Amino acid sequence: MNDRKQHVIQMAHQLFIERGFQATSIQDILEYSGISKGTFYNYFSSKNELLIALFKALYETMETSRNELLIGQDPSDLEIFVKQIEFQMNTNKKNKLITLFEEVFVSTDEELKDFLKVGQMRMLRWVFNRFIELFGEEKRPYLLDSSIMFLGMLHHNVKYYSIANGASADIYPVVRYTVNRIVNVVDGAAESGDQLNMPEQMNSWLPDAMRSEQDFQDTLYQTISELKENLVSKENHPKSVQLLDFVQDELLHSKKPRKFLIESVLLSIKEEEKLDQKLVNTLNSSVESYFERVAEACEDNKD
Amino acid sequence: MNDRKQHVIQMAHQLFIERGFQATSIQDILEYSGISKGTFYNYFSSKNELLIALFKALYETMETSRNELLIGQDPSDLEIFVKQIEFQMNTNKKNKLITLFEEVFVSTDEELKDFLKVGQMRMLRWVFNRFIELFGEEKRPYLLDSSIMFLGMLHHNVKYYSIANGASADIYPVVRYTVNRIVNVVDGAAESGDQLNMPEQMNSWLPDAMRSEQDFQDTLYQTISELKENLVSKENHPKSVQLLDFVQDELLHSKKPRKFLIESVLLSIKEEEKLDQKLVNTLNSSVESYFERVAEACEDNKD
DNA sequence: TCAATTTTATACAGATAGTACAATTTGAAA
DNA sequence: TTTCAAATTGTACTATCTGTATAAAATTGA
Structure with a gap:
């Protein structure tokens, strides 16, 4: 995200903490963060969006x-x-x-x-x-x-x-x-x-998309962390740690995780004998079901 | 309270239920309850006051x-x-x-x-x-x-x-x-x-005035109700019931309960042998402490 | 009836959110 | 360095809202 946009969010947050949300006008935010109205509405469509x-x-x-x-x-x-x-x-x-x-x-x-x-x-x-x-x-x-x-x-x-x-x-x-x-x-x-x-x-209280998303993130984080513990406790294995970190980052922070890359990396990980194979399997099926959901979502979005 | 004012409150309540408080403008309330802006601000100093x-x-x-x-x-x-x-x-x-x-x-x-x-x-x-x-x-x-x-x-x-x-x-x-x-x-x-x-x-979470007020109301209500039960269960005693009702109404709904009247009535009530004397005592001391608080409040309000 | 009070209609002031747009600045590629 | 597209600015504008002011009309009560 834009640095400047981030800065506006921070300044607004500070004002919200001091005066409250309702009591902070957009004008206040403009002055406090030193931007113009046009820029503000270029970043956010409204105060709520911010x-x-x-x-x-x-x-x-x-x-x-x-x-x-x-x-x-x-x-x-x-x-x-x-x-x-x-x-x-x-x-x-x-x-x-x-x-x-x-x-x-x-x-x-x-x-x-x-x-x-x-x-x-x-x-x-x-x-x-x-x-x-x-x-x-x-x-x-x-x-x-x-x-x-x-x-x-x-x-x-x-x-x-x-x-x-x-x-x-x-x-x-x-x-x-x-x-x-x-x-x-x-x-x-x-x-x-x-x-x-x-x-x-x-389950029915959450929108469909949300339903599995957080579970996925939580288990992914959990599984990968345990695998890393696994490696560190036995002996230093920087390559596998790097691979695991890559998978995690690609899946959690990339807009469009590259399927071919992740699948290839997972193959390498499976070769690693030092790792608990049960955990590796959890990771694997978790990633598989993730890409299934992504595929479904693409299908739905065809206009 | 004014009938018309009451009507405005009711109409506004209906609008609040339908659309919410924020989403209801004063203009909406004026139109819905058929009064003019001047009258509204004559009744309430703001929407919050309403x-x-x-x-x-x-x-x-x-x-x-x-x-x-x-x-x-x-x-x-x-x-x-x-x-x-x-x-x-x-x-x-x-x-x-x-x-x-x-x-x-x-x-x-x-x-x-x-x-x-x-x-x-x-x-x-x-x-x-x-x-x-x-x-x-x-x-x-x-x-x-x-x-x-x-x-x-x-x-x-x-x-x-x-x-x-x-x-x-x-x-x-x-x-x-x-x-x-x-x-x-x-x-x-x-x-x-x-x-x-x-x-x-x-106690420190409530303003001083509140502290004893609700307790007083609750115990007053409770004690008088029990005394009335007491009478009805034994035999019909309309006079005592009337006296009790008067005390309750005077204390709970009058702006300035008349001390001399209530004390006099309490004396008559004490004569009534049918009543549980323990309850009568509770009532008596409760009323006494009420008037003490009123006296203190008057003392404080001298400008 | 008449005077006091309440109510109405209407105009006004001051904030605010959000839009529109021309002018200016910025930054990166050529 | 120049150029050009994109980002940013300044400013004016619309619309909505709260709350004030006030003169005219209606109601009330003695």
Whole structure:
């Protein structure tokens, strides 16, 4: 993305943090970032569009860092989950994400609303997937309900704790406490068999395209990280690490990942005996299904 | 309040429900309710002021009906609490209160924001007081945390359940489920001794004037209702019922309750042997402390 | 009836979002 | 360095909205 455009987003973000979104006029943004109106509307079709760009950037860095905390760790370790949530809450606070979110969540702009909804659903879906790792597959029927309640409890706890202890208070005990309580909730629901939402329903809450996209990104990241751990722990193998890094970058950050390149690289990777072949297979099928989805999407877009 | 003003509020409410608050312009309200701009600004100093008037009216009827559900019932009965919450959630939904709330909660208007904050705190306080009745005084240390989480869980559960089952879905199972889960939470917190917020802190979250006002209204309503039950169950005693009704109305709905009248009536009530003297004493001291607060407030307002 | 109050119609001021477009600047290729 | 297309600017304009002002008309009540 354009450097200048990026700069405008940053300046606007600063104004939003200081004054709020509604209270910041486009004129303010123009003056503060030193561009003209024409340029602004050349970059963004509206103030809302700018906000979406800002959210996208913040989401991306947040999701990346969140995933990095899990690399090489035990996915069923509650303490790791606490750290992941703590990190996200701190990022939220630093960027006033919650305030911004609330400020525009009820908006007349359908595009913005949908974007935010998808963001929420992605978060919910991530918590749900983590809960399955934390509580085990056998608790699955109760884990969508639990994820929903966890987010509700968390936000309320953080909100009131901040009122009571000042906005700069350490958030860790709040997250720890909330996770302890959700354990009670999961146990209680499982014991009584109470169920409100079927986990399968969640799929219908997300637009088709989203449905598998995040899962893909998460598992890709996870699998490749584990493979790299695999290599480093045994002996240094810079070539394979480079190959893995290439695949990851091409798939996550390129607009049009080059299929032939990735497939060729995957072949080389398969040759590497040092790697856990089960993980390699996961990676392979994950990439395959990705290209299937891309092909379908192309089919649909023929006008 | 003026009939016409009331009519404007109703018409505006209808527009807010249909289009949302932001999307409704003052011009829309003028046309829809058939008044001129001059009249509107004669009634309300702004659109926000109108919204506050609307919220006040809705809150009042909601709190009244919510209290009525408890009359003559066992305050420790979970099922009654479920009914009270169910009623409030249905009222919320019918009037799109949550949407309206979210739409303006982050606003640049401090007066509106404070008003909404106080409303939230009153609800939290009410839940907390009910939780003490439901779970017992010995659980008090854990009940502020539990109230906070209960509201978070409840709103999230209602939200996602409505997404999954349509906005017209029966809300009862959601409330029942959430109450079951909060029981798990209270038990879990009590067992482990985890505590996040001290219940005493809640007082500092409310403006001074609010602090005792709602408690007063709730206990007044409760005590008088019980006294009336008391009379009816034994034999018909219209005079005492009239006296009790007068006290209640004078205290809750008059701008300046007449102290001499109420004290005189309370004297007559004390003579009535049919009444539970313990309840009469509760009523008496409650009224006494009310007039003390009024006196203090007068003292403060001397300019 | 008559005076006070409420209501109306209408014009106006000040912000704001977004459009249109000609003039200017920039930057990269020739 | 020159040239030319693209990016950027400045400015004027439209439309919408909130809120003010005020004179004229209608309503109310004594």
